[in-house]
Amino acid sequence: MDGRIAGKTVTAADVAKAAGVSRSMVSRAFRETAYVAADQREKILRTAKDLGYSPNVLAQALISGKTPFVGVVTSGLANPIHAELYGALVQEMQARSLVPLSFQMNSGDGEVAGLRTAIETIKRFEVRQIVLTSFAVSDRVLDACLDTGLRVHLLNRADDAGRTGAVCADVAQGGVLAARHVLEQGRTRIAILDGAPGAWTARQRRAGYEQGLSNAGHSAVAVLPGDYSERCGFLAAEDIARMQPRPDAVLCANDLSACGMITGLHAQGMRVPDDIAVVGFDDIPQAAWSSFDLTTVSLPVQPMVSQLCERVEDDAPPEIDPVTLLPCALKRRGSG
Amino acid sequence: MDGRIAGKTVTAADVAKAAGVSRSMVSRAFRETAYVAADQREKILRTAKDLGYSPNVLAQALISGKTPFVGVVTSGLANPIHAELYGALVQEMQARSLVPLSFQMNSGDGEVAGLRTAIETIKRFEVRQIVLTSFAVSDRVLDACLDTGLRVHLLNRADDAGRTGAVCADVAQGGVLAARHVLEQGRTRIAILDGAPGAWTARQRRAGYEQGLSNAGHSAVAVLPGDYSERCGFLAAEDIARMQPRPDAVLCANDLSACGMITGLHAQGMRVPDDIAVVGFDDIPQAAWSSFDLTTVSLPVQPMVSQLCERVEDDAPPEIDPVTLLPCALKRRGSG
């Protein structure tokens, strides 16, 4: 029952002997499609179970040339949305018998060195596909992954140069939703707090906000620079408070900065949502905290990860993977 | 340079041919300890590099019986401290050429089923060690891991029955620090907000708080039930506000519940820290947010993960792994 016979791992040969068949038969019994007499298969599978046998994946991969491994490189798990996406991805892979080889690429000093060893490792494991998630994985990392010649998938971001496939939340569409929402509340002086410079998601979100505004003949009274951090939101609130006339709504690039914005606005003596509406993006757990009660745009996390795994599992992938955009939804809470 | 020759992977045989030596020599050149003439090794390594060769880990593992794989099972990455610990662990392993096989065990419906497939997978990869992290991984999961007969390490929690080794933050000591801190501020009516029922960390933290109080001849005016969530802290604040006389300090089981506590206290019209001090535990990123500015106890994350990896790498492990406790530190901020 425990996969061992006298201290050593039980192999297909052990099962074969016990079941009175050849090793080939054991191998076939485990492949659904292989021709094996039904009763034989049953007997083999049963004795395999009794002996606690399961095929050695390493040997399997070596001989068949197929690996279950998928490289997953992420960064900044400290950002709740990254953690959520990553966790959902790992869980989905697990359910599909895909095996994630995880790499944390926290940008900064060690990034390049870490990247080298990561790619080295990936190569040595015969990995054939890599998924990059989180906007914080730098373009340098993307370039390096593309250079490997492996199939690279992007999750929740796309490549501006269109060099590789991606499955993303349609954040531009989500931005339109948010903008329309504050407009419907009768807000008229709407500011935007931008996300991390250079990030695809940041550009798209901002574009969505602006589109939503212009659809109704409006435009932003200001676009404040930001970087997706709580801190930048807190600081930007001072700018908001100084503006004349004051904005009556702020569309923030993400929830983290929206949380900071709310705190900062309170510090400036402004009331949310009475004086000003605040909308975030991502729907992280903190958005639901009573201190923020943040209206936000949620990402289709589950659809994204299953769509991505779908691609990874596809045996006949297209020459070049497309960029798929999945719809976001508005999550109304108390902040606006 | 790209690890492929005419579309296929380059093997040791290719390098051997190119360098004019036998395959054995190529293999030896990559093992530091093996006898190889210095100039030979250099030549081999150089041509390997030119050809983009690196040993196939799968084959290596198969023949040598050593796997670089370490099972890592975690749960609830939505809890920032879990995400941090997990990220640090993965990063540390990466640096040490250990390969984490990650499993997300979100408790609930699928836990048992997920557990089965996880263990099945682990077995099939010839994994020999498992590290369990996060208090939220249930005892049922621990039992199942122990049943495999593999070496199981606990990170940031211990087993009450002492069945397996662990490396943890000394949260009891951290609790003492926190209690002493509020006492030094002259606080006298100190309440405790408890953590998740049954969790080792929760028990230890509470014990530390109580110890710290009793060291100075004090004791808690109340121990409120909690579950480590932001919500429970928010709710507990109502109880605090109703108490007569009101407590002037609350020692919370973790930062999440401390954040909720602060929000709840404000909602009750109490001022922090003027009316009441609030102390958390974990030092998650949110603790530093200006809305909370939470005084807390930080975990020795880096020492913990490197100590753990040390154990994993140890070729001559003790019969039974010890429980190592690493010291926590008080992080003073504005909440008390």
Add this chain to the structure above:
DNA sequence: CTGAAAGCGCTTACAG
């Protein structure tokens, strides 16, 4: 110090 040979555990044409 170096090469030929055996073997890790498995899959997959190849003949029956």
Add this chain to the structure above:
DNA sequence: CTGAAAGCGCTTACAG
């Protein structure tokens, strides 16, 4: 439908 045989890419005694 089934077995014998070759081979995936590597390491490691075993003889030189």
